[in-house]
Every structure is written in C-alpha cells, then in structure tokens.
Amino acid sequence: MATLKDISAELGLSVATVSRALNGFPEVNAKTRMKVEATAKRMGYRPNRTAQRLVTGKSNMVGMIAKLNADNTADRTFLEILTGLTAALAERDVDLVLAVDQEDDPVKAYERMLERGILDGFILNAPMRDDPRVDFLTRRGVPFVVHGQTAEDVGYPFYGIDNTAVSTDAVQLLAALGHRRIAFLNGDRSYAFAADRERGFRSAIAEAGLTVPEAFIGEETPSESFGYTKALEMLSGRSGARPTAFVCASTMIAAGVLKAAGDLGLGVPADLSVIAHDDALPAFRAVEFEPTLTVTRSPLRDACVPLANHLIDHIDGTDGRDLQTLVHAELIIRNSTGPVPQGGQDPWH
Amino acid sequence: MATLKDISAELGLSVATVSRALNGFPEVNAKTRMKVEATAKRMGYRPNRTAQRLVTGKSNMVGMIAKLNADNTADRTFLEILTGLTAALAERDVDLVLAVDQEDDPVKAYERMLERGILDGFILNAPMRDDPRVDFLTRRGVPFVVHGQTAEDVGYPFYGIDNTAVSTDAVQLLAALGHRRIAFLNGDRSYAFAADRERGFRSAIAEAGLTVPEAFIGEETPSESFGYTKALEMLSGRSGARPTAFVCASTMIAAGVLKAAGDLGLGVPADLSVIAHDDALPAFRAVEFEPTLTVTRSPLRDACVPLANHLIDHIDGTDGRDLQTLVHAELIIRNSTGPVPQGGQDPWH
DNA sequence: ATTCAAATTTAAATCGTTTTGAAAAATTCG
DNA sequence: CGAATTTTTCAAAACGATTTAAATTTGAAT
Known part of the structure; x- marks a missing residue:
C-alpha cells in the first residue's frame, strides 16, 4: 500500500504538501496539486483510515444495535433499513458496526459499544416513547440519529413519519365514506410509532364525533396472525356490533384481516373496509393484495439516506435541531375501502 | 480517557514498562506489574484501539456481507447467525462490520470493503459450491471463515454440518421403516448445502436400491408455501404414484407439507411420513409441530462460537487446516415418521 | 571489592496521517 | 532594485500505542 511518504519521496515534496494537495487545501499550487493527484492515483494511494483516525479522532464508523423480539419478528423491517442504510453510509465513506442486543436493559449494549471507543455515533431504531437510550447517549455526549420520534420538541436529529397524521388520515377517509364503527389494530404500544398512531386514532375518532x-382496539407486534385472530374475534359480534372498517398498523395485519373477512364470507370493500399503513417492503406489496389495499404509504427505504446524512452531518458539527425530518405519509386510495354498507351506519353505543 | 502516558507519569515509569506490564510480558517485575495494573484500573485506562491498530496492523474488526434474496427470505437464518456471531466475536473483543450486497457480482461488495482497508477478515455465509468469494479472498490473502463447505479438501477454516449425512440419515430412516417412494423437497441447489443434500439423497436412495x-425432487428457496404447493402437486398423483414420505430441507418446508397433507385428509404419520432438517430457530420449533416433527437437528446458533474463534485464530496465524469443523447433525425421531402405510410398498417404476 | 550475568527498565523508533509555526520562493509595490 | 507581501512549501510535533536495542539495576560468584 502506497503511503503519503511514498508519494512525497517520488515527487521530492514534503508529506505535508502531499497531504494538503490531496485534501483540497487552498494554499497548494495548482500545478503541484495536479502532479500529486496524478501520482497518488498512479501509485494506487488510499489514505490509511487508522492513521487518519488516530489524529482526527474520527473513526468513520457508526453503530447500530438490533433489538430482536423473542420471535425475531422485527426481521423484515430491520433488514430493509439495514440494506438502505449501509448503502447510504457507504456513499459518505462510513461503515456500520452492528451488534445485537439480547438483554433486558436496552442501554447496556450501547454502553459496551461505547467502551470500545471506536464509534462516531449511533443510529437508534424502533424507539419507544421517552426512550432511555436517548437520555443515555445525550448525557454521554455521543451523537446519534433516531428513526422515529421519542417526544415532541427534541434537540437531536431524527427522521420519521408523522404517525399521528397516519391515523387521522385513515380515520377521516373512513368517516367521509360514512363509516361509524371503526376498529383499530395497532402495533405494540410501547413503541413510539404505535403510541402516536393511537393518539392520532383517538383524536380523529373524537373529532368525527x-x-x-x-x-375494538387491539395492539400487538404486527403480524398476519395477529390481524387474523383479532379480526375474527372483533367480527364475531361477541364484543358488540361488528365494525365496518379496520385501521391496521401494517399491511401484514391487513393481510390477516382480509383473510378473516374471506373466512366469514364478508366482501371487501362491500361489507368491510380495510386501510393499513404501508412500509413498502419489496416482499410484501399492497398493490398485489386482493383487493388492492388502500394505504398510507411511506417506504422504509426512504428513511435510509436522510438517516445516514443527518447522523454524519451531526457528527461533523451541524446542530441537531437543523437535522430533523418529519414526513407526511401519502394516502393512496385503492380498492379495499368503500362506502359504509347498508345497515352498518349505527355508531357504537 | 487515560493513556499509557498518564499512567507512566503517575508512577514515574516509562511508557514501555507500563505497556509491558499491562500486556503480561514476563520481563516486568511482579511488584511493578501490580502497581501498574492497580493504577490503570483506578484511572479507568482502556487501550486506544486506533493506536493499537496503527502499530500492530490489526483492527479487531471483521466483515460480513449479507446477500439478500429478492424477497428477503434469508432473514430468519441470517439474523440468527448475526445474533450469535456478534456475541461470540465480542467475547474476543472483535467487532462486526456489516454490509448488504445488492448487486449481481458477489465479489464486488467484498472488494469495496477491502478497499477501505479496515478489516482483519471476513465471515462468508450461505456459500455456493466453488464459491467465487473464496477464490477472490484467497488470492488477496485475506483471512476468512466459511459457514458451510464449498468443496472437499480445502485449506481455509470453516464450520459446517455434514449435509450429505443429513440426507442419508433421513433416507435410511425412512427406508428402514419400509418406505419405497420418498420425495425430496430441497433448498436452492445453487447453494452448497442443498447441492450436498441432493448428492446425499441420491446416493442413499441408490444405496437402498x-x-x-x-x-418428486423439488428445489427452491425454503418456505412454507414452497412445501405446501409442491407437496400438493406431488400428492395429487398426476406425476405418478404418490410418495409415502417426504424429506424436507427445512422445517418451514415441512410445515407446508403437513398443511398439504391435512388439506388432502392424509394422516401423518399414518399415511405419510415427514422428516426435515431443523436449524433450531427459536421462533420455529419442530417439537411444537402437530405431530411433533422428526428431524436431523443442528442449531444454527451452535455455529457462531466456532465461526468466530476459527476466524480470529486464523487471523492470529493458525493454519486454516487446523480450524475446520464438520459436525454430524443429530437425528431426532419424533411423531411425523412411521412405517410405510398399507398398500404403499410399491417402489416407483 | 570486583566481575559477570541476569533481571528490569528505558529511550527512541515506528505505524501513517494531520496540522502548526516557520522558512523559502514567488510576486507585488514603491 | 530592494522591501514588503503574498504564495507556497517544509520540518517537526502530535495522536497512543508496540517493540527494538541499549542502559541500568540487582544479585551472585570470585
């Protein structure tokens, strides 16, 4: 591997000048810079990251800690993020160090990674409301970016979708179609996204009178089986008049609901409307549902580039408050939603 | 952060002695060592990895590149490995840098990681037969460990199960139970594990006359739906007499076969025997199948510690040939296999 | 007390970069 | 043309560890 010294020897220049030339410092002569760049290229020079790091204190590595549920159900979305994120980070020459958290205290794994002292920052995924990791990293002064929101008016960088709006958009659409009995199959409430969805749902329901x-409000880690069993139960009529519409936290849940509707001989959207939030996983496409699914859509993949850039910019000194993105998920009306069926207009209570 | 210099200043010793004392060199006086260790602890000293790396040339980081199928079906097993592996590596103070490969040429991603020059070695997962990555890394002189086998009599470290034996054990069990029409639902043949399973299957079938x-031999990325549709087809009788037994590459496939049997009103094991290979994913337990599943079992989790250790030892200089582990999967006979049903004793052809 | 060997410790080089403060070269100006 | 600037380049320090070769201390033997 060619080093700065090799180049400087080759050209009879000092290492300092070579370093400056390659790093685009203004005080180096244009002719010199050209020569340096040419020989650097010819000799296949690549800066030694370790040496750079030792002197700059920056490692160009960020960490992410996967927290797996007991049944590994987070897989799909986690790998989706991982794919986009590693690519987006690589674009800015940053590597991702991964660890998997297997214990109770979510902060422990971060503490251990930090001890190694090789990371410039962290990406926090699947945040809970008032996530303890946020507190911990803030106190330690470690840069991080959050995928999602843990609270209002925060000082750190994040990228997330407006989860309150996700629910209100869904409810408003259904209400406009005349639905009065709207059930909600939410994700695990301990996560911020689900807590926000629930707030949005309740407020929009109240808003609609x-x-x-x-x-008729269920919450669990999203899965098809959760959607199926819960919908079956809610549609049985045992707990009260059956809902005419379902708001689902994920397309997986919606798949279960559609299956339950099919088993009960209910037509969608004739007898039942279904709307879900769609993370746009490539393996699970809402347009291919039967009927095609009405969704609020926000591709997980879209989060990756902003997450990477926010984090890196923050590490480079940009204020966290200037690195916050909140996007409004797109409402896409397809064939799983329709007007309230005849005889289904009575509200609960 | 306390450095060696801080400690040496505190004790009036040279940095060299402090370094030696902490690294257990024999030539340092016992009393001195005690003092050094005590103050190091008191001052919260942690060696600076970057500095260590610059001088030793070792980064204590290894890479793994995830290759996702279009539909992300590798998730489950990949995350399972990831979990165990990060823990096993951490045990030896090594970190895992992850990248996701999204292009055609499997070697490209490795080339790019190598360019950064920050890795000591690689873990190769899901190898194909005569995997090009093996060739590439060997030529470059980069240490790696393979999870699986890419060929016989190789020089590099690996940990894998004897996939030929997996199939022969299964076939021999079924043959001993009197089965003569044994179908095979294999994984994707382009992967080494599936190629080996097929060889084992064919040779055991021939061996049994x-x-x-x-x-009646199917191959595809393992999934429940593959097992279901393929079993339905094979049991339809359209392609010949229905098999009395299935050998499945995974418990997921077996789940599909059991479902198909159920749909067709076939009792297991009364009318049909099913055996599968079980990676022992915590989310998918063969003992909880109905009926409980006969399997060849080899927990993926078991691979992690040997993989990590083999790689690290190899990086530290141990010869690859001394770091090869091939385990024989355990045959566990449960309730999904039984004697050939009456009238099912005729072989094919 | 002197000599020699063994046990300890040390100063200094090294890894490959960035960056400071000074020096040299080139340019401008009176 | 010489002085004053402005450009451009350079030597050396720094980052924090490891390691070589040399120096010192200790202890035993003469």
Missing part, C-alpha cells in the same frame, strides 16, 4: 369501545 | 423420478 364517534367512539370506539376498547374491545 | 430405490429410484426417485425427477418429478
């Missing part, structure tokens, strides 16, 4: 009995 | 028409 409606109520929803607690029996 | 049997034949299997090609219509």
